[in-house]
Amino acid sequence: MVRAAGEGAAPAGTAGRDGAAWRWVLEHGERSGRLRHVEVLPARAGERAAWPAWADPEVVAALERGTGGPPWRHQVLAADAVHAGRSTVLAAGTASGKSLAFQLPVLTELRRPSDGLGERGATALYLAPTKALAADQDARLRALGLERPLTATYDGDTPPEVRRWVRRHASLVLTNVDMLHRSVLPGHEHWAPFLRRLRFVVVDECHTYRGVFGSHAAAVLRRLRRLAARYGAEPVFVLASATVAEPATTARRLTGVEVLAVEEDTSARPRVDVALWEPPRRGAPPEAPAGADAADEAESAGGEQRTATAETADLLAGLVERGVRTLAFVRSRAGAESVAAAARRRLLERAPQLAGSVLAYRGGYLPEERRELEEGLRSGRVLGMATTRALELGVDVAGLDAVLVAGWPGTRASFRQQLGRAGRRGRPALGVFVSRDDPLDTYLVHHPEALFGVEVEATVLDPSNAYVLAPHLAAAAQELPLTEADLELFGPAAPGVVELLVARGLLRRRAQGWFWTRPDRAGELTDLRGAGGTVRVVESGTGRVLGTVEAGAADSAVHAGAVHVHQGRSYVVDELDLAQQVALVHPETPDHTTHARSRSEVRVLAEEERAAHGPLVVSRGVVEVTSRVTGFLRRRAGTGQVLGEEPLDLPERRLRTRAVWWSLDADAAARAAGGAPARLPGALHAAEHAAIGLLPLLATCDRWDLGGLSTALHPDTGRPTVFVHDAVPGGAGFSDRGHERLAEWLTATRDAVRACRCATGCPACVQSPKCGNGNEPLDKDGAVAVLDVVVAALGNPGAGAAPGGGGAGTGAAPA
Known part of the structure; x- marks a missing residue:
């Protein structure tokens, strides 16, 4: 383990009185071999500035009551630019006061006399990526105590009679791009008085508008600009994010207007100590904290890593037991509920009086439930909370001492947003990243330089898709x-x-x-946040809708015979009706799990760019992916033993999208296969899986946003070839980002596979949770050999000799 600073130190006040909780984390992590690295993010003094002379005195007084002093200098720089009529993006860290930077000029302008515009005067839109953030911003504005301007939220929960009032009277409307798309813009005649006076459009947390959703949002904003212009308005755009790379470029792509970037962060921030934590594998020293469930440990049978959710539950319970206010970020709704429940079980054994102070927070709760949970976290009544990304963004939950991140959240931007939830009142804080059994997670806990001291990923979106x-x-x-x-x-x-x-x-x-x-x-x-709609999962006996799955994933997730888990209960699918977009299920707890099998083909439609590097040819362009789910495996729960395979008769799917691909000549492929041609398919397949797992390091995506295929002989290239493609129609820019940084991407991929401690391949290096071939064939050592050849051909001097190993397989292998 390496400490970036303060070797052996437990800073006073960090995550609890006199650093006791931090010492507990350090000692337990070092004793059990879980702690891989500690990074110290040092404290920083801030730089204040005077309130601008143009600002409304009542607005200044209200904001100063909230901040307790003058603004930070970057807030004034951004506010001055917006007041001068320049579209502006403020890129400053978490808890740096970005809201004040747009509140000051917007509220000042909206309070001015109407100048013949009628009683309401100028208007503004505030766009948030989530309803929770819009509601939180509305609460902050109301807390200022200003009589004007009138503010209101406008979202899917707003009753019809309130919507009419908002259209007629509100000056500052807090909403989202979904409501613009489905309600405001189609009904623009009803919004004409508002649009005619539109002066500002605030786009908060602008880094979240990425991929296909970001491309949709860009189109919606252009539609808004078009209608505003027809009514005589040309609004100033104000964008904000703590974690956006290339802010001016990102903001311009999103809005279509030239944008000034204010990137300096002059706010004060506390010290944060970040631990990188890797759960043990079966056979590692049994140093789990007291109270760890036997069931949790059983999950790691067969050499697998103990789950990140089990580790996070232990840490959450231990920190709450020590009086530390902690937020645990978990990737799924079910995971958040599981972590909260497991932490409560541990506390019932050791500190039963605290068990009720740990709760879950996720989407799907009623608005009043969410507000109550948020208030409990702010007040300290709730000491520990397991949450999805629903609390990642600017909802004010200041005063937290520690943040746990269970599994890589997908991007450095999200990781830093989540860490930024702790220490937001100036107190030193603790962060712990708990890795999953996944190639990228494993790579990151062993390569802290990929997390700290580097820029966040570029926000990938394509308005021309x-x-x-x-x-x-x-x-x-x-x-x-x-x-x-x-x-x-x-x-x-x-x-x-x-x-x-x-x-x-x-x-x-x-x-x-x-x-x-x-x-x-x-x-x-179109659905702004999905592709092709959703399939409802319905309990056949009661007609109750259990949930939904994306239509594109339905064939593999809820086919007939599939085991579907919802909120800890198991169901078996009776029928998948694609025409009606419904899957009928019944409750059952079988002794097996199901895994879909599929076949895929990739056809090159347009090779837009091609470059030869000795034995390697790298290309990018447009491809058509043809896939079909052909059947599913039944595996015994707990052991993974294959119990049988069932055929399925499902339609073929076609996807036109973007891809990057690379191919090797015959001699290079023979060298990579160690002279054994039968090894090549498994080597290519393993390299493909690992590359898909590592691409999110460079592009703002998740491995589920990607697909791939590898084959020892592709008809369009005539060579051994690996494809990695975007998994959405038209593409989202992810594979293009991989092409731009190919050497960096594939070097990291090779290093991650080589460093993995497993013998023949595991989920932490070359196995994929969504492989259509059931992760067969895979050759881990062959993947390192293939990637060594590729990296060397790209000119990276770090390529070394390929280690030996076994494995065999033939045919094309889709991920």
Whole structure:
């Protein structure tokens, strides 16, 4: 283990009185061999500035009551730019006061006399990525105690009569891009007085608008600009994020306007000590904290790593027992409930009076339940909380002492957002990252330099994606007929997409422009946050809807015979009706789990870029992925023993998307296979899995946003080839990001596989949780050999000799 600073120190006040909790974490982690690294993020003194002379005195007085002093200098720089009419993005750290930077100019302007605009005067929109954040911002504004401007939230929970009041009277409306898309823009005639006075559009936590969702959001904002212009308004955009790379570029892509970036952070911040924590494997020294469940330990049978949720529950219980206010971030709703329940069980054994102070927080709760939980965390009534990413963003839960991160959250941006929830009142804090049995998690706990002292990932979005643009151009045409001038607003791809919509009969050209031809709403053609809608999971005996799965995942997740787990209860799928988008299930607790098997093919449609590096050829472009779920395996629960395979008759799926691919010549492939051709498919397949697992290190994505295929002979290249593609129609820019940083990406992939302590491959290096071939064939040593050849060809001097090993397999292997 390496400490970045303060060797052996337990800083006073860190996560509890006199650092006792920090010492407990250190001692337990070192004794059990779990602690891999400690990074000290040092405290920093802030730099204040005077309130601007142009600011409304009542606004200044209200904000100063909340901050207890003058603003930070970066807040004033951003506020001055916005007041001067410049669209601005503020990129400053967590708890740096970004809200004040936009509240000061926006509230000042909205309080000015109406100047003939009517009683309401100027208006503004505040866009949040979650309803919880919008509600929190609304509460902060109301807490200022200002009579004007009138503020209101407008989301899916807002009753119809309140919506009418908001349209007519509110000056500052807090909403989200989903409501803009489905309600505000299609009904713009009802919003005409508001849009005519629109002065500001605030886009908070702008780093969350990435991938396909970010591309949709960019189209929605262009539709908003178009309608505002028709009513005579040209709003100033104000964007904010603690964790956005290339802020000016990201903001420009998202909004379509030139944006000034304020990137300096002059706020004070406390010291934070961050521990990188790796759960033990079966056979490691049994140093689990007292109270660890035998069931949790049983999960690691067969050489697997103890689960991150079990480790996090132990740490959460231990910190709460020591009086430390702790937030534990878990990747799934079920995981959050599981961590909270397990932590309560441990506390019932050791400190029963504290068991009731640990709760879960996730999506799906009623709004009043969420508000009550948030208040409990703020007040200290709730000492420990296990949460999904629902509390990652700017909801004010200041005063926390420690944050646990169970499993890599997907990006450095999310990781830093989550760590930033602790120490937000100036007190030193503790963070612990608990790794999962996953290639990227394993890599990060052993390579802290990939986490600290480096920029966050670039926000990847593509406003010109034709699959995204088409439904928005249709929606824009329904809102107001599209003109040639409008197409410039949507970018160079727009004319071609419009012609496609005309050819399909969705738009009709007239002298005044393009018109929507159908009676239904064009906005219903797309879901901003998904691809292809969802499939409802319904309990057949009661008709109760248990939940939903994305339509694209339904074939493999809820096919007939699949075991489906919901909130800890097991169900078996009776029927998947794709036409009605419903899966019927019944309660059952079988002794097996199910794993879908599939076949995939990748066909190159357009090779946009190609580069030769000796024996290696690297390409990127457009591909068509054809896939079909062919059956499923039944595996005995606990041991993984295959009990049988069942065939399925499901339709073929076609996906046109973007990909990066690389291929080797025959000599290089033979060297990588160690002269044994039968090893090559397994080596390529393992390298493909590992590369997919590591790409989120560079692009703002999750491995579930990606797919891949490897084959010893691909018909379009005539060579051994590995493809990694975006798993969404039209692509989301993730594979392009991998192409841009190919050497860095594949070097990290090779290092992660080589460093893994397993013998033949495991979930921490080359096994994939979503492999359509059941992780067969895989050759870990062969993957290192293949990646050594690739990295050396790309000019990286770190490539070494490939270690020996076994393995065999043939055929194409889809991830």
